[in-house]
Amino acid sequence: MRFKILAVISLVFSFLLVYRLSNNIQRKIPVLVDSFGNDESLANTIYKDRNIIIEGVVEKISFLNERSTIFVKTEGFTSSILCEMGEDHKGQVKQLKKNQQVVVEGTCKGFLGNVILLNCLLLKMNIDE
Amino acid sequence: MNKLITALLFLFTSFTKTEFKGYLLTTNQGHVSFFSHTAVENIQAVNNQVLSVIDLSKNEIAISILMNAFVFEKALMQEHFSTSYMETDLYPKATFEGEILGLNLSAKQAQTRLIKGKLTIRNITKDVTVKARIEKKNGVYVFEGDLDILISDFKIKIPPILSPNIAKNINAKFKFEYYPDEK
Numbered sequence A: 001m002r003f004k005i006l007a008v009i010s011l012v013f014s015f016l017l018v019y020r021l022s023n024n025i026q027r028k029i030p031v032l033v034d035s036f037g038n039d040e041s042l043a044n045t046i047y048k049d050r051n052i053i054i055e056g057v058v059e060k061i062s063f064l065n066e067r068s069t070i071f072v073k074t075e076g077f078t079s080s081i082l083c084e085m086g087e088d089h090k091g092q093v094k095q096l097k098k099n100q101q102v103v104v105e106g107t108c109k110g111f112l113g114n115v116i117l118l119n120c121l122l123l124k125m126n127i128d129e
Numbered sequence B: 001m002n003k004l005i006t007a008l009l010f011l012f013t014s015f016t017k018t019e020f021k022g023y024l025l026t027t028n029q030g031h032v033s034f035f036s037h038t039a040v041e042n043i044q045a046v047n048n049q050v051l052s053v054i055d056l057s058k059n060e061i062a063i064s065i066l067m068n069a070f071v072f073e074k075a076l077m078q079e080h081f082s083t084s085y086m087e088t089d090l091y092p093k094a095t096f097e098g099e100i101l102g103l104n105l106s107a108k109q110a111q112t113r114l115i116k117g118k119l120t121i122r123n124i125t126k127d128v129t130v131k132a133r134i135e136k137k138n139g140v141y142v143f144e145g146d147l148d149i150l151i152s153d154f155k156i157k158i159p160p161i162l163s164p165n166i167a168k169n170i171n172a173k174f175k176f177e178y179y180p181d182e183k
Helices: A002-023 A029-038 A040-047 A087-095 B002-011 B075-085 B160-165
Strands: A024-026 A051-062 A069-073 A080-085 A101-112 A114-125 B024-037 B042-055 B060-066 B093-100 B111-121 B124-137 B140-150 B169-178
Touching: A029 A040, A029 A051, A029 A080, A029 A114, A040 A101, A051 A080, A051 A114, A069 A101, A080 A087, A080 A101, A080 B042, A087 A114, A101 B042, A101 B060, A114 B042, B042 B075, B042 B169, B093 B124, B111 B140
Parallel strands: A024 A051, A080 A114
Antiparallel strands: A051 A069, A051 A101, A069 A080, A101 A114, B024 B042, B024 B169, B042 B060, B060 B093, B093 B111, B111 B124, B124 B140, B140 B169
């Protein structure tokens, strides 16, 4: 009986892990930006309304329109990702500095000059940068 | 005018701001919101990622809005808006191209000007005239205003059962801050 319970729990955890991984897409910024640049329609079918995880450096921090927004880019690459942070993350964003390494997760809404991620959260901020 | 839209799109992908310095000012964090008021419910949505450029040499303005980036209070409202009403898979962007009439670049105080242009939603283009308050503060041009949009003008189909929930006339507000150093 105990074995069966453990087996069910393991199965549930495995399912949740696979579900989370399959719903989050991790992409390098140049790959993501190039996808939209090459074929915006195709990129929308892949990324729109999906959770995307990106890693890069902070290019710009903005508090315009009473929102916290960071622009994240890869060094040596001109295009950046616009990440509007979730409402609870203003404090974290205030601690960020330009060129700081970050990992951000957010919902991809499409491309308008930048790839736009909304409702973002900071998964990692390297304060040694 | 199409050249301005082209410049708007290329500006953020190919060129650096210095190439347009002095003539084109841009923002990629323009604010557009709309409000629908009926006796049944109020619906409001906000988009803070609107792309816009003004060409001060020609008094022209171009705006591009990613319709999927509107944020609603309720997820269900957002889903209805994107999939049923605006069909954002088919029509992902709305655009406006217009001319700012009588813009005085040397004005030190806020000025109210009419902007006459073409608004395109769901691939349907209508002539519109918008009143905007324009102010230059510390080198930043701020454009603010609102306009009423008739949903029937853009063939937005509302199911009869939801018709009492959505106003026939939607009020849209905008605010654009064009920073000289904006990318």
